[in-house]
Amino acid sequence: MKIAILGIGNVGTGVYQIVQENSKEIFRYLGSNIDVSKILVRTMNKDRKIPIEDGILTNDFNDILKDEEVKIVVELMGGIDPALEYIKKAISHGKHIVTANKAIMATHGKELEALANENGVFIKYEASVGGGIPIINTLMESLAANKIEEIIGIINGTTNYILTQMTSENLSFEEALKLAQDNGYAEANPTSDIEGEDAAFKISILTSIAYGLNVPANIIYREGITKIQKSDIEYTSELGYKIKLLAVSKKHEDFIEIYVHPALVPNNHPLASINNEFNALFVKGNAVGELLLCGKGAGSLPTGSAVLADILSVAKSIKNDIENNVAVHDIENCIEVKGMGKSQYYVRLQVIDEPGVLGNIAMTFGKYGISLESVVQKGRGEETVPLVFIAHDIEKEMLDKALEEVGGYEYVERVASILKVENV
């Protein structure tokens, strides 16, 4: 079974390596071998992390397109351009697609799946979400007879690494980001990860699979982790929570609640113990109940494992002469999309330390129907001190109104932080 890989970076290297090292397991599954017969690269002469067989590198995509023996094109370049064009061309030439590209699947997935169907080929993308965790196959196959009700995930390894290091090593965001970059867990330009865009892509993909609803990533409410301060980590930890960047998608009767945000997770919840580069997906279905999948969310071999699973599945279908001829059941365009609803919230104010401040603020909250579960005040003696609340269930809009009023008081320097408590 001949395949071509586009791009031999981190994941591409992993795939190539697994094909060589686990050939016995691959043969056991497929009854034949996988032969990487072409690899598309930008630069032909360059040191690679692993030795690559002579003569299979090419810098001309047409070499791959025209090779009739190449049945599966494995796109691991990342980014939209030129990967999207290559995928489309490969499909039109009757080649099956395996990709790890969440940006493309989140923004052009519907179009590509339709195109693949027209051409009788498969397009598979397990590795686009959750690295080695088989979340897409689980949603598509194992939970096929469930009404999925919600998905809550830690699906960005970079931010989880940063938040874990901030917590365990008492680092600032900037220090932890630097550490993540030094250790290869964050890119030189980390914007997409730390601003929650990457997680928004992924939860958009999972939402379309789980509910058959198309929610484009760019309309998903998102908040990154750049504003999280050391003191937030400290106070939430004292109150019995961990801060995690969560991607949340909940299906309600006639709307869908979907957002990406740094949230407070109670210490005793399994998601609270998912650390560093690990990812976790918490899925609720009306038959299966609660299901939790955890594993490495990134990295050469874990992501390569997911890519190989797709390659093997497609290869088996090819051997069995199955075309992707199942009628596409149109993904509906999304019903109403809402951001964060009623919830507990963590609020950190920076206030001048004088008598009556706490009382006045609590009174204002009361006026807006907000009752407080916990209050922490510390650091007396300094000019301004942090005042930390956890508010009982309240609509975000109401909280915003109360905080607007509170923020206007002369003894309130600023509203420093608002974080949702995720009561999963």
Added chain:
Amino acid sequence: MKIAILGIGNVGTGVYQIVQENSKEIFRYLGSNIDVSKILVRTMNKDRKIPIEDGILTNDFNDILKDEEVKIVVELMGGIDPALEYIKKAISHGKHIVTANKAIMATHGKELEALANENGVFIKYEASVGGGIPIINTLMESLAANKIEEIIGIINGTTNYILTQMTSENLSFEEALKLAQDNGYAEANPTSDIEGEDAAFKISILTSIAYGLNVPANIIYREGITKIQKSDIEYTSELGYKIKLLAVSKKHEDFIEIYVHPALVPNNHPLASINNEFNALFVKGNAVGELLLCGKGAGSLPTGSAVLADILSVAKSIKNDIENNVAVHDIENCIEVKGMGKSQYYVRLQVIDEPGVLGNIAMTFGKYGISLESVVQKGRGEETVPLVFIAHDIEKEMLDKALEEVGGYEYVERVASILKVENV
């Protein structure tokens, strides 16, 4: 797509219910409906938990066998007899099999898979291990390109419920078992669960899938939870551990380590927080790294969800005209099988409280090369007192020798408990 169900107990009811309630999701996956056209029962007139369509109950298996329209037979009777005979007959009549029967798959799986292959039909058994957790599909499909290195699981809901209740409610084993029976988590005859047989069946099934090795359940070393005392729960908890019934299967170069036993799991390990009827499977593959799957390990709907996944997968294959014609890659008969190897151990002795006892026992341990990580001695004033150790890594045989000597001392009443620490 017509199917027949054998047995309409707990799981059968769940399957029937899901087929009715989630018909929209089933149609979305399959492009057609699942029609339960026959259900085999022992007694025709009996109150059922849910309303069942008229005319589909039968007490004659031949009705199902002879019905050419029934393509899939779903065996949910449990036990070997007559389920095994029915499965064989159904296969010989060209019907596909979906079963939740771990006893049959652990003892006759190889034979049935060969028979199914000869007859070009599928036999699927996701629901036989881990209830709603898609562990079998994950091992077979998603991790197909991995060398699996180990599987450690909490795969018996009854014992996990009992151990959880003993821990959280400070109950004795007998009290917790009674509670489990009252709440439907344990059967009237709980032997197979509490003696670890059920878990041994399941780890045997997973071992054959993961490594292609046939390890019959009856040669697997197993220890149940009947000897766990309240005091063991107490001491281990003080030392930072939870007691869990673990099924362990580790592949080494030329032998396989496989056993079922109540083990100490460190509190900060994810398996320590799997409580009550939840199950969890921890899998290590050479590409994917560590993967953890948790969910409800039993119950009508969760197990039904897994049965439906198999039904849908087979139904799709039927629609696509795929025969199960992949050559069976013979499962090797197992290489050497070993029980528990070198490890830390928890030991509880009951000793007479007099000076020098601890010193003498520690000296004897030292003679056998056993060094101690922690020692707890409590309850002064009573006639005999518990003396609890955690020993550093040591071969079980060496520990047994040391304990034989120690057990002979006049001030040692008895060796009350030996539990392995599972350093996962």
